[in-house]
Amino acid sequence: MILGVIADDFTGATDVASMLVRAGMRTVQVIGVPEGPPPEDADAVVVALKSRTCPAPQAVRDSLQALRWLQAGGARRFYFKYCSTFDSTAQGNIGPVAEALLDALGSDFTIACPAFPENGRTVFRGHLFVGDQLLSDSGMREHPLTPMTDANLVRVLQAQCRGRVALAGHPVVARGPQALRAHFDALRAAGARFAVVDAIDDAALRTLAGACAELPLVTAGSGLALALPAVYEAQGLLRPDAQAARLPAVGGSAGVLSGSCSSATREQVAHWLAQGRPAYRVQARALAAGEDVAAQALDWSAAQGETPVLVYATAAPEEVRAVQAELGAQAAGQLVEDCLARVAAGWVQRGVRRLVVAGGETSGAVVQQLSVQRLRIGPMIDPGVPWTQVAGRPLLLALKSGNFGTPDFFAKALAQVQ
Numbered sequence: 446m447i448l449g450v451i452a453d454d455f456t457g458a459t460d461v462a463s464m465l466v467r468a469g470m471r472t473v474q475v476i477g478v479p480e481g482p483p484p485e486d487a488d489a490v491v492v493a494l495k496s497r498t499c500p501a502p503q504a505v506r507d508s509l510q511a512l513r514w515l516q517a518g519g520a521r522r523f524y525f526k527y528c529s530t531f532d533s534t535a536q537g538n539i540g541p542v543a544e545a546l547l548d549a550l551g552s553d554f555t556i557a558c559p560a561f562p563e564n565g566r567t568v569f570r571g572h573l574f575v576g577d578q579l580l581s582d583s584g585m586r587e588h589p590l591t592p593m594t595d596a597n598l599v600r601v602l603q604a605q606c607r608g609r610v611a612l613a614g615h616p617v618v619a620r621g622p623q624a625l626r627a628h629f630d631a632l633r634a635a636g637a638r639f640a641v642v643d644a645i646d647d648a649a650l651r652t653l654a655g656a657c658a659e660l661p662l663v664t665a666g667s668g669l670a671l672a673l674p675a676v677y678e679a680q681g682l683l684r685p686d687a688q689a690a691r692l693p694a695v696g697g698s699a700g701v702l703s704g705s706c707s708s709a710t711r712e713q714v715a716h717w718l719a720q721g722r723p724a725y726r727v728q729a730r731a732l733a734a735g736e737d738v739a740a741q742a743l744d745w746s747a748a749q750g751e752t753p754v755l756v757y758a759t760a761a762p763e764e765v766r767a768v769q770a771e772l773g774a775q776a777a778g779q780l781v782e783d784c785l786a787r788v789a790a791g792w793v794q795r796g797v798r799r800l801v802v803a804g805g806e807t808s809g810a811v812v813q814q815l816s817v818q819r820l821r822i823g824p825m826i827d828p829g830v831p832w833t834q835v836a837g838r839p840l841l842l843a844l845k846s847g848n849f850g851t852p853d854f855f856a857k858a859l860a861q862v863q
């Protein structure tokens with residue numbers, strides 16, 4: 446193992462793993478910190494935690510445990526992956542986790558860069574943009590758990606850290622890896638512990654990867670992962686594997702589950718419906734009334750034969766708000782997650798072998814229900830979303846972050862694997 450990655454949520458882990466595989470690293474994702482040795486035939490291992498919004502001390506504990514397991518497995522370089530929209534609160538968890546990892550590695554400096562240009566996340570003059578909007582003007586302003594109301598990453602990260610946060614801005618990034626490394630040395634000598642680094646495109650991320658070549662720890666969104674394998678290759682550590690993304694054909698039938706209400710997912714569901722494809726809607730109110738909606742959805746889907754179907758709870762924000770006001774946000778979410786996870790288990794029992802799941806929490810519930818412990822990462826469907834294979838089983842999963850993917854994502858994903 447060359448690289449050990451600690452990811453602060455589930456679909457985010459799959460995202461970073463996909464970037465590494467694209468660049469030729471054989472990558473395995475593990476769910477939580479496992480026991481026992483790491484997988485043998487992997488250049489990179491990604492530990493998927495659920496540490497984005499839990500109390501900071503717990504996020505630190507889990508991340509340190511992941512670090513120790515990755516170190517024991519032979520990793521010497523580490524990557525703390527957070528969201529490309531820098532999802533966090535004033536208490537953390539990005540700052541506390543990054544500082545704890547630095548301390549544990551005996552290191553005094555690292556970088557922070559959530560940029561993912563392919564998905565419209567760029568950093569300029571220390572400010573994070575989502576498409577053409579500042580982070581603080583984007584939908585992230587209203588996120589229920591981690592509202593992002595300040596786009597200035599130096600200020601946001603500084604509020605979460607003991608050490609000093611500085612900026613490595615676009616002018617120095619544009620001068621290439623050597624100039625950027627010299628700038629890091631100067632910042633470090635002046636007492637900075639973090640450099641927020643501007644990156645407006647993939648070329649900037651390649652410069653950043655080159656400048657970070659000797660750092661034990663980097664902290665970033667998934668964009669930087671695309672550029673790291675070339676650095677490991679130049680250092681003689683990695684021989685990129687053109688077959689890194691190859692997964693076996695599994696046969697069987699296919700299905701789509703959607704528990705995400707994010708705007709990209711809503712478009713994807715609307716696109717599926719507009720094409721007249723079979724779809725079954727799960728209503729949170731029916732679940733709350735005690736109806737066995739999962740059994741109904743399973744009976745309905747069995748009647749559709751081999752045609753891939755969609756079972757979805759995806760709804761517009763006002764509908765979700767109304768249901769949440771009646772049932773409570775937590776309770777409504779749990780009912781929906783449990784239902785979709787039971788549908789997943791029923792499908793797999795009946796021979797579904799290729800399953801697309803939309804939504805991070807929803808993916809977590811499905812993966813838990815299916816007792817998945819390891820995923821081998823396969824080909825990319827859209828930036829940030831790969832097909833994966835459940836280790837040792839003829840079962841392929843595509844776990845989609847709410848806001849990723851083109852409108853035709855579901856059908857495109859199903860057409861990609863056999």
Ligand SMILES: Nc1ncnc2c1ncn2[C@@H]1O[C@H](COP(=O)(O)OP(=O)(O)OP(=O)(O)O)[C@@H](O)[C@H]1O
Binds near residue numbers: 705765780
């Ligand atoms: N119709 C609905 N009414 C109430 N809650 C719903 C409804 N549909 C889905 N939910 C809940 O909303 C939550 C959606 O979270 P999830 O993480 O799955 O999607 P997301 O936030 O779009 O994805 P990501 O975290 O990858 O951005 C889940 O808990 C789900 O059960």
Ligand SMILES: O=C(O)[C@@H](O)C(=O)CO
Binds near residue numbers: 530805
């Ligand atoms: O970085 C991203 O945007 C995603 O991988 C993610 O973390 C979604 O929760």
